[in-house]
Amino acid sequence: MQYDLSTQDQKMEAHESVEDEPGSSPIQPPMSRERAPLQKSSVCSRSYFMVVMIFFHVYIINVIALLFYVHYNNGPSSKEFTSSTQHQHNSFDQPVPHERFPQTMHLPRIEGIRVGHVQKVSLVPNKVHQMRTLSLKPLLFEVPGFLSDEECRVVIQLAQLKGLMESQVMVPDGQEELTEQLNLSPEEIFNLLDLNQDNQLQPQEILTHSRVRDGIWLTPENLREIYAGLHADSDGNGLLSLDEFRMLSGDAFQRFLKRRGLKRSQLVRNSRHTWLYQGQGTHQVLQEVRKRVTLLTRLPSELVDLSEPLQVVRYEQGGHYHGHHDSGPVYPETTCTHTRLAANSSSPFETSCRYITVLYYLNSVEGGGETTFPVADNRTYEELSLIQNDVDLLDTRKNCDKGNLRVKPSKGTAVFWYNYLSDGRGWVGEQDEYSLHGGCVVTSGTKWVANNWINVDPDYQRQARYQQLVSQQQQQQQQHETQGEPSESGSSRHTDPHVEL
Numbered sequence: 001m002q003y004d005l006s007t008q009d010q011k012m013e014a015h016e017s018v019e020d021e022p023g024s025s026p027i028q029p030p031m032s033r034e035r036a037p038l039q040k041s042s043v044c045s046r047s048y049f050m051v052v053m054i055f056f057h058v059y060i061i062n063v064i065a066l067l068f069y070v071h072y073n074n075g076p077s078s079k080e081f082t083s084s085t086q087h088q089h090n091s092f093d094q095p096v097p098h099e100r101f102p103q104t105m106h107l108p109r110i111e112g113i114r115v116g117h118v119q120k121v122s123l124v125p126n127k128v129h130q131m132r133t134l135s136l137k138p139l140l141f142e143v144p145g146f147l148s149d150e151e152c153r154v155v156i157q158l159a160q161l162k163g164l165m166e167s168q169v170m171v172p173d174g175q176e177e178l179t180e181q182l183n184l185s186p187e188e189i190f191n192l193l194d195l196n197q198d199n200q201l202q203p204q205e206i207l208t209h210s211r212v213r214d215g216i217w218l219t220p221e222n223l224r225e226i227y228a229g230l231h232a233d234s235d236g237n238g239l240l241s242l243d244e245f246r247m248l249s250g251d252a253f254q255r256f257l258k259r260r261g262l263k264r265s266q267l268v269r270n271s272r273h274t275w276l277y278q279g280q281g282t283h284q285v286l287q288e289v290r291k292r293v294t295l296l297t298r299l300p301s302e303l304v305d306l307s308e309p310l311q312v313v314r315y316e317q318g319g320h321y322h323g324h325h326d327s328g329p330v331y332p333e334t335t336c337t338h339t340r341l342a343a344n345s346s347s348p349f350e351t352s353c354r355y356i357t358v359l360y361y362l363n364s365v366e367g368g369g370e371t372t373f374p375v376a377d378n379r380t381y382e383e384l385s386l387i388q389n390d391v392d393l394l395d396t397r398k399n400c401d402k403g404n405l406r407v408k409p410s411k412g413t414a415v416f417w418y419n420y421l422s423d424g425r426g427w428v429g430e431q432d433e434y435s436l437h438g439g440c441v442v443t444s445g446t447k448w449v450a451n452n453w454i455n456v457d458p459d460y461q462r463q464a465r466y467q468q469l470v471s472q473q474q475q476q477q478q479q480h481e482t483q484g485e486p487s488e489s490g491s492s493r494h495t496d497p498h499v500e501l
Contacts, residue, residue, distance in 0.1 A: 106426040135376040138435040146414035152362040154285045159312035164272040201240040204387040273313040307455040315447040321439035323394030327354040327419045329431040338455040342466035355456035358416040361409040367444030372403040381433045400440035428458040
């Protein structure tokens with residue numbers, strides 16, 4: 001017997017239409033009948049379930065991976081310091097151990113975007129400054145009109161009123177003390193100087209060492225003259241072997257140069273300078289400059305306030321400053337000069353740890369005096385490549401025109417750059433070797449500049465201890481002044497933790 005599906009469906013549809021027709025009385029069948037539920041395909045439901053479960057597992061795996069990433073990147077400090085509220089509950093009469101200082105400060109870095117990019121910055125009321133990117137390696141910016149003509153005049157006059165000193169003595173003495181303290185043998189010194197480890201000291205390696213150690217700017221011609229005078233290079237190949245190096249005493253170069261006589265043009269730096277404190281009680285212009293630096297660099301004010309005073313420098317005609325870095329690399333054996341009191345250790349190696357340099361041109365120079373960045377935006381940096389075929393890129397008296405970037409002094413303009421890279425976590429990383437710079441020789445007139453250096457220790461814990469130490473000293477001084485007692489600093493108007501570097 002054949003079952004007609006189409007006929008049966010038509011009967012059911014007719015029955016349903018009667019039930020749904022408005023105003024008609026429902027027909028009650030002798031037995032109640034429920035509509036059979038629609039059966040979904042088992043294949044579709046299983047696929048949907050599998051897709052949902054896959055996405056769920058991937059989500060869980062991503063969450064677990066993220067938790068591991070945060071845990072291993074934050075380190076123990078994130079466990080010990082979870083919020084500022086917990087930190088505030090610490091008892092004030094129980095100082096926090098040095099190892100538990102939380103990393104709460106962050107060092108914002110301005111993005112350079114590209115060379116020539118211009119950003120607008122607000123530094124003073126009712127005025128917008130244009131900040132232009134000059135270089136990406138190092139990260140270098142220029143801000144025209146940072147200082148007004150009147151502010152430049154005031155800074156120069158304050159420096160003259162205080163008096164300027166020679167930036168460098170002719171020949172420093174006492175260089176042997178460090179070698180004796182370290183107890184280094186000639187072989188160890190030789191290996192330190194032999195940068196490319198070829199068992200020969202190249203002229204470039206000797207020149208670099210002598211300039212840093214003695215403060216005397218030797219040229220390759222000078223070096224050949226010294227070798228001949230001291231009979232140091234016995235085979236005449238222009239290189240020093242270990243045996244030839246052993247024959248020289250540590251101060252042989254100095255004694256030879258003293259006998260021959262030195263000129264100021266042969267120094268690494270030929271200028272005069274002074275330091276101007278910028279804290280409370282000083283001239284309003286000096287305080288305003290420091291506030292403006294804080295806005296420009298976007299750094300925490302406590303870092304700027306505890307950095308070095310303003311240095312003012314005058315270069316007469318013939319004045320120069322050969323290529324150098326404002327700050328050196330920091331190794332475990334190195335101490336930052338500004339935080340040495342909080343280092344809890346003594347080290348023969350110190351560096352100034354100048355995170356940012358802010359340089360102001362206080363006048364427009366008649367001739368020369370540019371600031372040169374010899375290797376700015378180079379693809380690579382190699383120290384030995386700076387001197388090639390007797391062309392020394394660090395020599396600002398002869399080869400300033402061969403540098404990659406030169407900034408002409410313009411009254412009121414400020415340039416600033418980062419001397420260190422970022423560590424990727426908001427703090428100080430390695431030294432930026434591309435920040436190498438110098439002051440070209442002044443060929444006509446006088447050059448006036450000023451420098452603000454922002455000091456930050458790459459060791460965060462050491463920087464935090466230093467700031468806590470200074471804060472405690474300031475509180476004690478305020479208590480003495482409130483009680484009318486003389487402070488330990490005597491009659492001095494302020495206590496400056498920095499020395500004249």
